[in-house]
Amino acid sequence: MTLLPFTADLVLTGGTVVTSKSRLRADVAIKDGLIVLVGDASAMPAAVEVVDVSGKFILPGAIDVHVHFREPGYTHKEDWQTGSAAAAMGGTTTVFEMPNTHPPTRSVTELRQKQQAAEKSHVDYGIYGLLAEDNIGELQGLIDGGVNAFKCFMGNTFGNLPSPSTGAMLEGFEIIAPSGLRISLHAETASIMAWRQKRLMEAGRNDPLAHIAARPAIVAAEAVSRAAELAEWTGARVHVLHISSAAELRPLADAKARGVEITGETCPCYLLLDSRDYARLGSVIRVNPPVREHSDSLAIWKALQSGVVDMIATDHAPHTPTEKNKAVIWEADCGFPGVETQMPLLLNEVASGRITLEHYVKISAENPARAFGLWPAKGRIEAGAHADIAVVDMERTETIRAANLQSRGKVTPFDGVHVTGVPIHTLVRGRFVQRDRQLVADTSGWGRQVTDIQRMPPANVRNADQTLAAVLQSPVPLPQGAAT
Ligand code: DOR
Numbered sequence: 001m002t003l004l005p006f007t008a009d010l011v012l013t014g015g016t017v018v019t020s021k022s023r024l025r026a027d028v029a030i031k032d033g034l035i036v037l038v039g040d041a042s043a044m045p046a047a048v049e050v051v052d053v054s055g056k057f058i059l060p061g062a063i064d065v066h067v068h069f070r071e072p073g074y075t076h077k078e079d080w081q082t083g084s085a086a087a088a089m090g091g092t093t094t095v096f097e098m099p100n101t102h103p104p105t106r107s108v109t110e111l112r113q114k115q116q117a118a119e120k121s122h123v124d125y126g127i128y129g130l131l132a133e134d135n136i137g138e139l140q141g142l143i144d145g146g147v148n149a150f151k152c153f154m155g156n157t158f159g160n161l162p163s164p165s166t167g168a169m170l171e172g173f174e175i176i177a178p179s180g181l182r183i184s185l186h187a188e189t190a191s192i193m194a195w196r197q198k199r200l201m202e203a204g205r206n207d208p209l210a211h212i213a214a215r216p217a218i219v220a221a222e223a224v225s226r227a228a229e230l231a232e233w234t235g236a237r238v239h240v241l242h243i244s245s246a247a248e249l250r251p252l253a254d255a256k257a258r259g260v261e262i263t264g265e266t267c268p269c270y271l272l273l274d275s276r277d278y279a280r281l282g283s284v285i286r287v288n289p290p291v292r293e294h295s296d297s298l299a300i301w302k303a304l305q306s307g308v309v310d311m312i313a314t315d316h317a318p319h320t321p322t323e324k325n326k327a328v329i330w331e332a333d334c335g336f337p338g339v340e341t342q343m344p345l346l347l348n349e350v351a352s353g354r355i356t357l358e359h360y361v362k363i364s365a366e367n368p369a370r371a372f373g374l375w376p377a378k379g380r381i382e383a384g385a386h387a388d389i390a391v392v393d394m395e396r397t398e399t400i401r402a403a404n405l406q407s408r409g410k411v412t413p414f415d416g417v418h419v420t421g422v423p424i425h426t427l428v429r430g431r432f433v434q435r436d437r438q439l440v441a442d443t444s445g446w447g448r449q450v451t452d453i454q455r456m457p458p459a460n461v462r463n464a465d466q467t468l469a470a471v472l473q474s475p476v477p478l479p480q481g482a483a484t
């Protein structure tokens with residue numbers, strides 16, 4: 001130690017830093033919330049605190065672009081304190097939160113309400129604005145007011161926000177495209193699902209597998225294709241949420257090959273569960289889109305390896321036991337908490353050799369940071385970046401216990417699963433929010449919105465002369481021969 005002219009707040013010593021390409025034995029020095037140095041122990045500055053992480057791995061904290069924290073409106077399921085505590089416990093340092101709260105985040109007034117609720121957050125966050133049929137006039141205000149992305153429910157799900165017509169979607173895309181902000185899609189086509197669910201209900205089907213039958217993979221494939229066409233036409237950036245099927249991978253890969261600005265995520269349940277689990281889990285497994293066949297999981301794993309699927313997210317969607325445990329499948333609320341279990345579940349796959357730790361860093365942190373404009377401030381362990389860190393013990397084993405989750409939603413299909421590989425510390429901008437598997441309670445309120453660091457590159461807007469706004473503004477040509 002050291003002749004450097006400053007004292008660090010914290011040095012993590014003895015660990016192995018993991019990037020998307022390599023791993024390196026290195027210490028990490030942190031000051032004022034930033035990583036200031038990554039290097040040999042002998043190069044480290046003096047520090048207020050030195051924490052020994054020998055034998056552990058230092059990863060960028062996970063960036064989960066798909067969580068539902070339910071506040072305002074459904075705080076019996078979750079709120080920003082409990083949801084973000086779950087993130088902190090799970091090694092997740094930034095979340096993007098969905099607009100299907102009550103009220104939904106569909107105007108600036110409602111965005112301000114969401115921002116106020118989010119002030120309790122333990123971790124950093126982005127806030128989604130809604131793109132719906134009835135708020136097209138609010139979209140520009142939401143952009144100017146500081147949303148970090150948009151969410152479009154092409155299919156109905158919890159909250160029953162009506163899905164916009166393709167016409168309304170196109171106008172929405174036209175308005176959002178110039179901002180460069182990404183539009184995340186619940187890509188399931190509502191009309192197909194409504195028709196099939198009605199027919200299944202008429203036929204008396206109430207069993208868990210009827211949920212898959214109501215939403216076959218064509219609902220996703222059709223929605224992805226249609227959204228990709230609109231994105232290509234307008235130049236809007238889009239993101240396919242919760243990829244659940246082999247069938248939607250083709251339109252996604254095709255769109256990428258054509259240069260459409262499209263990314264995709266999958267969630268642990270689509271990788272680790274399949275139709276064989278419905279008998280065991282019953283209505284607990286009900287989620288939109290549904291967990292499908294083993295062949296779908298295998299195809300999604302492959303697409304995650306090849307880069308067709310860019311990232312892992314969780315669709316963290318807590319509900320109460322009463323809302324989940326129903327004999328009639330149509331009555332069970334859809335989804336389950338996930339933000340706390342994603343990292344252990346995926347590290348367990350690293351431990352078993354299915355993916356590398358480097359690839360995990362890419363899909364959990366680097367790719368989401370790049371797609372949502374947080375790169376280079378977040379998503380990497382390098383000097384200059386935010387000190388958003390998950391320290392991971394790849395030898396530690398744990399059993400996931402629903403009852404112990406920080407989330408208010410205690411119903412998960414992963415209850416009882418044994419994992420190897422656990423985040424033992426989580427730091428958000430240099431501050432421990434989870435330490436030695438304990439939540440640091442007084443960090444509620446430490447999280448902040450990422451608006452200040454988000455930099456979406458300019459979008460390649462197309463067909464601007466044909467947008468509804470352009471057409472409505474241009475003078476109407478006089479009929480031929482009319483008097484002037
Ligand atoms: O199963 C789901 N639940 N899928 C979604 O897209 C929404 C979520 C919720 O908010 O409960």
Ligand code: ZN
Pocket residue numbers: 066068098315316317
């Ligand atoms: Zn969701």
